[in-house]
Structures are given as structure tokens and as C-alpha cells.
Amino acid sequence: MSTWRRGPAIALAVATLASGGSWADVAIEQVTTAKLAPATPHRVYVTDVAISHIVDGRVHVVDGDSLKYLGMIASAYAGQTTLSQDGREFYVATTYYSRLSRGERTDVVDIYDTATLAQVGEIPIPPKHAQALNYKGILRTTRDGRFLLVQNATPATSVSVVDLKARKFVAEIPTPGCWTVIPSQSAPQRFAALCGDGSLLVVTLDGDGRQAKMARSAKFFDPDDDPLFVQSENLGDEHLFVSFKGKVYSADLSQETPRFGSPWSLVTPAEAKKNWRPGGYQPIAVHRGTHRLFVTMHPNGKEGSHKDPAQEIWVFDFDSKARIQRVKGANAVSISASQDDKPLLFALDGKNMGLVVFEAANKLVQKRRLDPLAETAFLLETQP
Amino acid sequence: MRWFDDFFERGVRGVARRTSRRSALTRIGRLLVGSAFVLPVLPFDRIARTAEAAQKKSPPGETSCDYWRYCALDGYLCACCGGSASTCPPGTEASKVSWIGTCHNPHDGKDYLVSYNDCCGKGSCGRCLCNTNEGERPAYRMGLHNDINWCMANTDSTMFHCTTSVVVGLAEKS
Numbered sequence: 001m002s003t004w005r006r007g008p009a010i011a012l013a014v015a016t017l018a019s020g021g022s023w024a025d026v027a028i029e030q031v032t033t034a035k036l037a038p039a040t041p042h043r044v045y046v047t048d049v050a051i052s053h054i055v056d057g058r059v060h061v062v063d064g065d066s067l068k069y070l071g072m073i074a075s076a077y078a079g080q081t082t083l084s085q086d087g088r089e090f091y092v093a094t095t096y097y098s099r100l101s102r103g104e105r106t107d108v109v110d111i112y113d114t115a116t117l118a119q120v121g122e123i124p125i126p127p128k129h130a131q132a133l134n135y136k137g138i139l140r141t142t143r144d145g146r147f148l149l150v151q152n153a154t155p156a157t158s159v160s161v162v163d164l165k166a167r168k169f170v171a172e173i174p175t176p177g178c179w180t181v182i183p184s185q186s187a188p189q190r191f192a193a194l195c196g197d198g199s200l201l202v203v204t205l206d207g208d209g210r211q212a213k214m215a216r217s218a219k220f221f222d223p224d225d226d227p228l229f230v231q232s233e234n235l236g237d238e239h240l241f242v243s244f245k246g247k248v249y250s251a252d253l254s255q256e257t258p259r260f261g262s263p264w265s266l267v268t269p270a271e272a273k274k275n276w277r278p279g280g281y282q283p284i285a286v287h288r289g290t291h292r293l294f295v296t297m298h299p300n301g302k303e304g305s306h307k308d309p310a311q312e313i314w315v316f317d318f319d320s321k322a323r324i325q326r327v328k329g330a331n332a333v334s335i336s337a338s339q340d341d342k343p344l345l346f347a348l349d350g351k352n353m354g355l356v357v358f359e360a361a362n363k364l365v366q367k368r369r370l371d372p373l374a375e376t377a378f379l380l381e382t383q384p
Numbered sequence: 385m386r387w388f389d390d391f392f393e394r395g396v397r398g399v400a401r402r403t404s405r406r407s408a409l410t411r412i413g414r415l416l417v418g419s420a421f422v423l424p425v426l427p428f429d430r431i432a433r434t435a436e437a438a439q440k441k442s443p444p445g446e447t448s449c450d451y452w453r454y455c456a457l458d459g460y461l462c463a464c465c466g467g468s469a470s471t472c473p474p475g476t477e478a479s480k481v482s483w484i485g486t487c488h489n490p491h492d493g494k495d496y497l498v499s500y501n502d503c504c505g506k507g508s509c510g511r512c513l514c515n516t517n518e519g520e521r522p523a524y525r526m527g528l529h530n531d532i533n534w535c536m537a538n539t540d541s542t543m544f545h546c547t548t549s550v551v552v553g554l555a556e557k558s
Contacts, residue, residue, distance in 0.1 A: 052510040054544055077543070078533055101507050101543040131533035131542060132523070153536055155481055155526050179523040196524040223525060230522045281531075304455070304518035 036070060039087060039114055039383045041340035043070070046348065046355060047081045047134045048377035054078060055100060059090070060373055061117060064344045064357050067370045071117040078131035080138045083114070084164070085145035087384040090114050093129045093139050093150045109148060109162055114383070125160050125169050128152035134379035136231045136282055137180030144188035147209045149181040161209040170209035175201055180230045184253040185237040192253055194230055198223050200251055200258050220260045221249055229278065229306070233286040235318060240286065242266065242278045242295060244306050264321050266295055266314065277301030279308040280350065281378040282334035287343050287360060291318040294345055294364070296332045309333050309350040315364050327364050330356040336380035346380050353377060443491070449514035453498050456485030456518050458530035459547030462503055464512035470550045472503035478548070479504055479534045484527055486519050486555045495555040501548045504535035509546040
């Protein structure tokens with residue numbers, strides 16, 4: 001239908017509505033923007049690199065109780081994401097090109113208000129941020145919330161320090177051969193990184209966010225025989241890692257020199273024979289209140305299976321190192337636990353990109369799922 | 385593993401591959417760090433093509449994720465995007481840096497070093513996503529890591545389009 005013919009038809013329809021025609025039983029509306037209920041600890045942020053249109057990544061925001069899709073945050077080209085310490089802001093370190101896929105490159109930290117999901121500011125950063133799949137540790141805040149630490153890769157590795165109070169980039173700290181940012185939970189000026197020689201790099205910032213000290217620990221894991229997944233979770237200032245073959249490592253960052261716990265195995269010798277191993281992109285979660293550790297596990301593990309979805313999720317008591325439960329794994333490639341006293345465990349189903357919700361207060365029980373949620377998501381973060 | 389198959393509906397799985405070429409991987413990792421990731425790029429892989437032609441049943445070809453040299457690839461196969469296993473699609477630019485895999489060629493029984501160069505400058509190809517991880521390591525071993533955009537060092541545009549698998553040499557036995 002041509003425009004000149006359609007025009008009068010629309011005009012007539014509007015006129016009928018405006019005159020309060022007898023069929024207008026539905027109340028007349030005006031479009032507005034939805035307001036969010038205050039965030040709860042059961043709100044989850046699912047970062048989706050959307051690899052088939054990677055220039056246009058997004059973060060899905062979902063309420064874990066109702067499974068209502070609350071809204072979206074734009075993460076642009078391979079954007080990395082993290083919440084602020086108080087949960088009021090959400091940061092996206094990302095890249096924009098002036099002509100979408102070419103032209104001038106601009107890297108920024110976009111700031112979103114989690115009460116509205118609106119973009120409220122941006123901070124320019126050096127055009128080096130890691131354009132990577134989303135792993136926890138590529139973008140983190142210091143414990144006091146003052147600085148945002150941005151993993152860079154050119155592919156030389158460094159960390160950009162952004163002052164969140166002054167809203168400006170402060171310094172770039174070279175971290176050659178090392179990866180991720182692991183913020184100390186008791187000394188906010190300190191962070192660590194995992195290094196390719198099996199050591200931990202420990203960096204201390206001064207009050208302005210510039211490098212004050214840097215030291216390498218002794219080797220504490222064997223990156224050749226049994227590499228560590230880069231994701232860490234903390235209980236206090238003890239930071240936990242798992243290895244490809246299923247050992248738990250820990251590093252205490254409360255002192256200037258890290259103290260390492262004795263590695264222990266998630267698997268019995270019989271399970272090791274069947275090659276039960278952790279797998280995925282975010283293979284561990286902890287509930288800090290109860291010291292429980294959740295791990296995504298698959299059997300028949302082998303070289304190259306380290307990103308495979310879970311056949312089971314195993315639950316451990318971190319203090320006694322005892323396994324307390326095994327449940328079906330929901331094909332999880334990433335998991336994250338809320339930290340309230342009625343915790344949920346969120347799992348991302350790697351096969352169909354659905355969000356699976358477990359109640360985790362006592363026994364871990366799968367309750368509901370939202371399918372599909374994402375295109376190619378790898379990172380979950382829960383509201384503090 | 386090809387668990388992405390379930391989601392992205394690609395073809396049948398097939399060729400079993402050898403594992404554990406750790407010493408070669410380590411050596412290459414060191415080489416990469418030491419040489420700022422600049423790699424020699426050898427001519428096309430004629431060995432595989434010859435061997436492939438000699439087979440009665442056609443083995444997985446270069447548009448299949450099961451093709452032997454795709455053993456540590458995470459990306460869209462350039463062979464489905466207008467290029468080939470070792471060429472970038474028209475109008476894109478090969479990445480200046482790459483990660484390295486060691487893949488077993490079942491046709492001649494040899495292990496080859498494979499440079500996974502991304503092709504850059506246009507948005508994602510979106511065809512034939514392949515995710516394999518033999519010998520893949522976290523980014524603290526950057527030269528063996530495939531979850532990062534290897535267009536990152538290109539100056540015109542770091543936009544990721546697809547991934548090639550260029551044979552760059554024979555791997556020594558571990």
C-alpha cells in the first residue's frame with residue numbers, strides 16, 4: 001500500500017480512538033519507561049558477548065526469584081563487566097569504533113546505574129582493554145570501591161587503574177606474563193594476578209592508584225602439569241582456585257607476601273581414574289556465609305575438555321573439605337551464588353544458553369529455568 | 385570436545401586426536417613470548433590435501449569443525465566465510481599475532497604446529513562456529529589462549545571476523 005493511501009487510514013483510526021469510540025474498552029495509555037523494583041541479592045547479571053554480532057554485546061539482567069527479564073545493559077565490542085562494591089553501579093570496559101567496525105578506536109568504562117539500568121557516565125581509558133570472552137577477573141574493583149582495575153592485552157599484558165571517585169584513568173601497570181585481577185579483601189590497595197610460571201604477582205598501589213610495589217611469589221601451581229582456571233572466589237581474604245585436574249588451591253592476600261594453602265583434591269582416587277574434572281568458564285562459586293564451594297564437574301575429562309559443560313555440580317564444605325552433595329549439572333559452564341542467607345545458585349546452561357536457578361540454602365535443588373536467555377554468555381554476577 | 389555442536393547444529397563428529405604434546409606447547413609458548421608473537425607463516429598445507437585426496441571416504445573437510453587442524457580453534461571458520469583454512473576472506477586483514485595449537489594429522493600420523501590467525505576488520509562472520517581446546521591454556525600462557533581476540537594488535541581495526549588455521553611447521557614428539 002502506498003503511503004498516501006495508508007496515511008488517511010491511520011488518521012481515521014486515531015480520530016476514532018480520540019473520540020472515545022465505543023470499542024475502546026482498554027484504557028488509553030501513554031508510553032513511559034518501566035521502573036525497577038529495588039535490586040535484591042537474587043538479581044543476576046549475565047554478560048553475553050553475543051559472538052555472532054560481537055560488536056553489539058549485552059548484559060541480561062534477570063530477577064532470580066520470578067525469572068523476570070528486568071532489562072539489558074549494552075556491553076558493545078567484547079566489553080568486560082563488573083558491579084561496584086555497593087552494587088549501585090555497573091561498569092563496562094569496552095571498545096567503540098567511530099564507524100562500527102573501523103575508524104577511530106575509543107576505549108571507555110561505561111557507567112550504568114543499577115537502579116535504572118541507564119548509562120550515567122563514561123571514563124576514557126587507553127585503547128588496550130582485553131577484548132576477550134568474559135571471565136571473572138578481567139575487570140574488578142578494589143575492596144574499598146575506589147579503583148577499577150582493567151585487564152589489558154595488546155597482547156602484552158598490563159592493568160589500567162581507573163579512579164572511580166575522580167572518574168578518570170590514573171595509571172597503567174605492566175603485568176607481563178600474568179593475567180586477571182584478584183583484589184585483596186583486607187588491604188584495598190593490593191591486588192594479585194596469576195602468572196604463566198606458576199607464581200602470583202602481587203601489586204600494591206599508592207593512595208592515588210599508582211604502582212607502589214610489585215613482587216612475585218614462589219611458584220605455587222604447575223601450569224604445565226595441572227594449570228589453574230583463572231577464576232577465583234574469596235572467603236575473606238583467602239582466594240580459591242581450581243585446577244584442570246580437580247585440585248583446590250588457595251592464596252591468602254592479607255599480608256604483603258601471599259600465603260598458600262595446601263592443595264586438596266575434589267576427586268577421590270576412583271573418581272580421578274574416571275577423570276572427573278572441573279570444566280567451563282566460571283567453574284566455581286562460593287557461599288561465604290556457609291563456606292560452601294560449588295564446582296561444575298564432568299567425567300571422562302581429557303586434554304581439551306576444560307571448557308566442557310557440567311554433568312554434575314558438586315558441593316563441598318570448604319572447612320572440612322568434605323563433599324556434601326552431587327546434583328545434575330544442567331550443562332553448566334558458569335555458576336555464581338547469591339550471598340544472602342537464602343542463597344540461590346545460578347548456572348548458565350552452555351548447551352542452550354538458558355539460566356538455571358537452584359535453591360542453595362540447605363540442599364542444592366534445581367527450581368526453575370529461563371530458556372533461552374543468552375546467545376553466547378560466559379559470566380554471571382549476582383547483586384551484592 | 386564439541387559441546388557447542390548441540391547449540392550450533394554442526395555436522396557429525398569424527399576423528400579422534402592424540403593428546404599430550406605438552407613439551408612442544410611449552411616450548412612454543414616460550415618462543416612466542418620471546419619473539420613478541422611474530423611467527424613465520426609457511427606455505428599452504430599440501431600434505432593434508434594430498435592425503436585427503438587419497439582417502440576413499442572423504443574425511444572432514446575445511447568447513448567442518450572436525451577437520452584435524454582445527455583442534456584448538458575457537459571462532460568462525462574462515463573457510464565458511466569466503467576464505468579457507470589458511471586464507472582470510474576478501475576484504476579482511478590477517479591478524480598480526482596469533483595463538484598456537486598442536487594438532488595430529490591422522491593422514492600422515494604427524495603432529496603439526498598450527499597458527500590460529502584471526503581475520504579482522506569486519507563484524508563477526510557468524511558461520512561455522514567451532515570451539516575446540518586441545519592444548520589450549522588460560523591467558524597467563526597467552527600464546528596458547530583462544531578466548532581472546534587475536535585481532536587485538538591490528539592497527540586499522542581489531543574487529544574479529546573469523547579464524548584461520550595455518551600450518552606453520554612440524555611439532556617435535558614429546
